[in-house]
Amino acid sequence: MVDAIVFSSVTKTVLTADGPKSLIKDVNLNFETGGIYGIIGLGGAGKSTLLKLVDHTLTPTSGTISVFGQDLGALDERGLAAVKAQISKVGVFPDFDPERTILESVAIAAGEDPEAREPDEKARAKAFRLLREVSLRSQKDTYPSQLSGGELQRAAVARAFASSPRIVLLDEVTAAQDHIESLDILRLVQQFAHESDATVLLATHEISAVKEICDHIVVLDRGLVVEEGATHAVLADPQAAQTRIFTQSASSLGKVQTLLDGHDPVVDLRPGQKLISLRYVHEDVSEPLVSLVTRKFGIDVNIMLADVQIVGKHPIGGIVAVFEGPERNIRDAITFLRSKKVRVEVLAEN
Ligand SMILES: Nc1ncnc2c1ncn2[C@@H]1O[C@H](COP(=O)(O)OP(=O)(O)OP(=O)(O)O)[C@@H](O)[C@H]1O
Ligand SMILES: [Mg+2]
Structure with a gap:
């Protein structure tokens, strides 16, 4: 089976006041279809940058990124839009339209036409099902400002999977939640990912989140991949000093x-x-x-x-x-x- 995402010698360099700075350095990674990957690193390691390269919010300075075998750099606008339509993203604070109910927002994502102003019945039914799964059934008709941070994040997970994405990018989705909410969110991600065979990249600085649901781990340190592999194998016998920082803090x-x-x-x-x-x-x-x-x-x-x-x-x-x-x-x-x-x-x- 073709890998969901392949990074080949990817470097991302930006110009700063102090001169050029490489945020991602010569990264080679294969993300298998259906895998749940934890991208772990300290603040500034390059986790968010890596996710932005996958959904083409950023373009690499050198190297190539392929999504389901298609080199993003070689695609025209239409080709890129088609790839992007298969990718969902959730950030630390979900952005919901304050004027719409949660059900409407999720239904729009579930609809065939992402530009549609009004979701059809089929999309509404799917959104309702998803909201029930994330235990927000009774709050489906409320507005984002009426939900707690954790509830909003569960709604965001439902919305992310509503469009039947093949890739889901999660950037610190549990960073603002308490332990119980975090577990709920992670379990839902795992459940939806397994049901849909989506490939998930979870950027986090919490090793507990990686242990909970990720079958693979990628450890980043200042733009470099310092270790990667099956989560249990890497955590049982970490090789890189950076990995040990995380495992020791948790043990x-x-x-x-x-x-x-x-x-x-x-x-x-x-x-x-x-x-x-x-x-x-x-x-x-x-x-x-x-x-x-x-x-x-x-x-x-x-x-x-x-x-x-x-x-x-x-x-x-x-x-x-x-x-x-x-x-x-x-x-x-x-x-x-x-x-x-x-x-x-x-x-x-x-
Ligand atoms: N556009 C930019 N211009 C200059 N530097 C940038 C830019 N974007 C990111 N950086 C720097 O690149 C490094 C990596 O940033 P990134 O946001 O990917 O890290 P991160 O691992 O997600 O960190 P955090 O855990 O804090 O979210 C940081 O040092 C950041 O300051
Ligand atoms: Mg980040």
């Missing part, structure tokens, strides 16, 4: 280093004890390894911190524990754990 395991650095009594070890971190970097750590190791090697394993999350059906994360017992037994236990593809690191010992 309680990072705390142990702070405790060690601060000589916290919690990490004061008695003779024969070792402080050990176990990280699950392999896909299926389904065995109860800790209890197994305790029994098999006759040692005590006292868990201090644990952070195991399921991402895309795979456990990622790990634990930090104090191992206690004869030196040799602990060594054998470590060898055994490594044979099970657990990454073992002795953080401190006494």
Whole structure:
């Protein structure tokens, strides 16, 4: 199947008061049809710029961008309009016509003719269905100013999918929402995307959003793609320093280093004890390894911190524990754990 979007050596340079500045640098990316991609990076990394290049709001300085096999740079106005008609976008604050009810706005997007002033019955029925799915059935006839930020964002998701897009670009759609609203919005995006086989690009600085619904992740740092891949694989074993900034901020395991650095009594070890971190970097750590190791090697394993999350059906994360017992037994236990593809690191010992 042809990829939904392909970036080939794409660079976007703009002229600033300080001279030329590259917002996107030599980016090569393939977005498969039907994939949900998290584009993550700190402020200014180039996430929004990347999305704008997809819907041709911006044009690359060099390189090519293809959408369903069509090079955007080679298309005439009509060709471009046809591609753009297949792309929906939602930003951090959705823009709804203040003069129209939510149902009307969604129905216009659902209609065959996006320029139509009045949506037809079929479009209204589709809009009604979508609004019901995003739990706004009772508010369908209200105006945008009467909805909360989260409700408006759910309406925006309904509107984005109303036109049956093949690509949906989401730019920080959960940035202004509380945790519960964010989850609702993300779940709806996932549901609609799966139902329609749309390709979704979710630009965000929240790793939790990526973990929730994205099957792929692209990490941007100052315009460069520093890491990409299946979400669970990248998060289980991040390679780029920039990726670790996000994974550590989301994991309680990072705390142990702070405790060690601060000589916290919690990490004061008695003779024969070792402080050990176990990280699950392999896909299926389904065995109860800790209890197994305790029994098999006759040692005590006292868990201090644990952070195991399921991402895309795979456990990622790990634990930090104090191992206690004869030196040799602990060594054998470590060898055994490594044979099970657990990454073992002795953080401190006494
Ligand atoms: N038209 C422009 N002219 C000059 N610089 C620009 C222009 N547009 C964006 N930039 C700069 O490009 C960089 C990338 O911007 P972009 O908006 O893509 O980042 P972002 O990752 O979306 O950040 P945020 O998380 O804050 O939304 C920033 O440093 C920004 O200041
Ligand atoms: Mg942005």
